[in-house]
Amino acid sequence: LDNGLALKPPMGWMSWERFRCITDCQLYPDECISENLFRRHADLLVSEGYADAGYEYIIIDDCWLEKDRDNRTQKLVPDKKRFPSGLNALSDHIHNKGLKFGLYQDYGTNTCAGYPGVIKHMKLDAQTFAEWDVDYVKLDGCYANISDMATGYPEFGRLLNETGRPMVYSCSWPAYQEEAGEMPDYESLKKHCNLWRNWDDIDDSLESLMQIMDYFAKNQDRIQPHGGPGHWNDPDMLLLGNYGLSYDQSKLQMAIWAIMAAPLIMSNDLAAVRPEIKDILQNREVIAVNQDELGIQGLRVLTRNQIEVWRRPITPVTKSGHHSYAVAFVSRRDDGAPYRIPFTAKDLKLTNPKGYRVQDLYDASNKLGVFQSESQFITRVNPNGVTFYKFTAL
Ligand code: A2G
Known part of the structure; x- marks a missing residue:
């Protein structure tokens, strides 16, 4: 997408792989999807040196919404208990740290976890994102007709653009097409999205990592040519700092994500990452490969x-x-x-x-x-x- 954004693969932190849809803040105060989680990770991104290494976006994934829109305005409402200060306060906090703010939504009637999606309120939601000073939108594709996506995703992108606020646009549309056995239209993706999820979600295991690597390698002839500055293939989040990968396997994912010019989006508890894994995540030479200006995918x-x-x-x-x-x-x-x-x-x-x-x-x-x-x-x-x-x- 030629909006001047994501000229290098985006780098940052996103909640999903590690924190999923934990909503019980009584039981899991440090892990639930809440403003505290994102404030804490914005702070840690800076204090632990990740921001200096290039990590920039703090992205809220699924499970941040109330189950219903506002009755009167039809606007999306962040969960009132878990985001009591509202998203403007959170985005201000993130911006004051010198970072950028990302938000998840879904093209369909519902997000994958069942919260309201954008489909009947696309213009309003794009405007609301701009009001919340969002810098990055991940648009998922649960509860939607796959055949509508080829027009629906570009339409939402156009509405984001019309707000006048620059927002990176991450599309999950090809992952749903692949799952349904349909061939994604990469020319259209390049034109309408800054990055896109080609395939399955990553999980915290070597097996999942290897499956994703094999998928990208086996299909590289049709996938690789379409990655480049402003339009990236996305094999999903970095697992480093969690439970599933050993030290060597952590180096492996980081190296292959650098080779693939993949977005470097961590999903871990930044307060709990062991020093040797942090060194891998912040390895300047490896990051320089990932961010190489030619933007050619390996x-x-x-x-x-x-x-x-x-x-x-x-x-x-x-x-x-x-x-x-x-x-x-x-x-x-x-x-x-x-x-x-x-x-x-x-x-x-x-x-x-x-x-x-x-x-x-x-x-x-x-x-x-x-x-x-x-x-x-x-x-x-x-x-x-x-x-x-x-x-x-x-
Ligand atoms: O919903 C989907 O599975 C997403 N996958 C995943 O990344 C996460 O956002 C989850 C939240 O419910 C794709 O976007 C392909």
């Missing part, structure tokens, strides 16, 4: 002995037009020991005649020097882990 280029090679063209580009590359080696092996494997330049499709300077993005102390096209590149990958390098074209 691909899975090779699999050998259950080691996958994922590769993304990045800057700098030489005068003769050779890209630099971020290359991730992903182990799908679970045989209990680091696995050593050599690759040739040809395997990795690294063709710059002058070679590349190689940098280990997770271990600066690992000095790798220059890689020439006739030499072998040897890496050693932990089970269900990753090694991640930048090959800077010389």
Whole structure:
């Protein structure tokens, strides 16, 4: 969507994967979907250093609404018990921290968790979002006719635009089409949305992560060309800092999300993220790959002995037009020991005649020097882990 926004993959924090639809603030005061949760995470995003690393959006997912619209005005009403100060106060708090404010809604009659959707009140809701100083809208697709989405999503985008307030527009529409066996129209998505959820929701497990990686790799020829500045494919939230991924698996998701030019939207309790996982989330080199200005989405280029090679063209580009590359080696092996494997330049499709300077993005102390096209590149990958390098074209 050519609205001048999301020229790099959006970075931020969203409630859904970790906090779901917890609404009992008596039982779970620190976890329920409430203004306290979002204030606390806006504060933590800044105080824990995430904002400095580039994380910017605080996004409310489902379960923030009253079950009914306002009787008189038909406006959406945030849950009165859980958001007693109202969304303007919350968005002010977020903006005063130097951050941006995101909000979830649904194109259909109801959100996935059953709260009122936008379908009969699209103009009013777009205006209400602008009044609340929203900067980012995630529009889900439960309880809607899939056949209406091709016109409905662009219409809501137009209404957002007409408010005059710049809002990033995240569309869930292709995920519902894929589920129904329909082929998403990527040209239309690019035109009308800043990012879109291609497929299933992520859950907090290696299995779910691998399913998403496999989906994107298997369908990469039809998905990858459509990602780019202002219009991104979205494989869903980062799981890091929760329960399901080990240290190595956390590095793996972060590396592959960087290769895929995926939005980096965390969903975790920022007060409880262990220091070594926080280091991964704030790894400046890995984030720089994700945010590379060319905005070219990477691909899975090779699999050998259950080691996958994922590769993304990045800057700098030489005068003769050779890209630099971020290359991730992903182990799908679970045989209990680091696995050593050599690759040739040809395997990795690294063709710059002058070679590349190689940098280990997770271990600066690992000095790798220059890689020439006739030499072998040897890496050693932990089970269900990753090694991640930048090959800077010389
Ligand atoms: O509703 C859907 O499942 C969403 N999925 C998920 O991300 C979350 O928002 C949930 C809330 O009820 C898509 O947007 C594809």
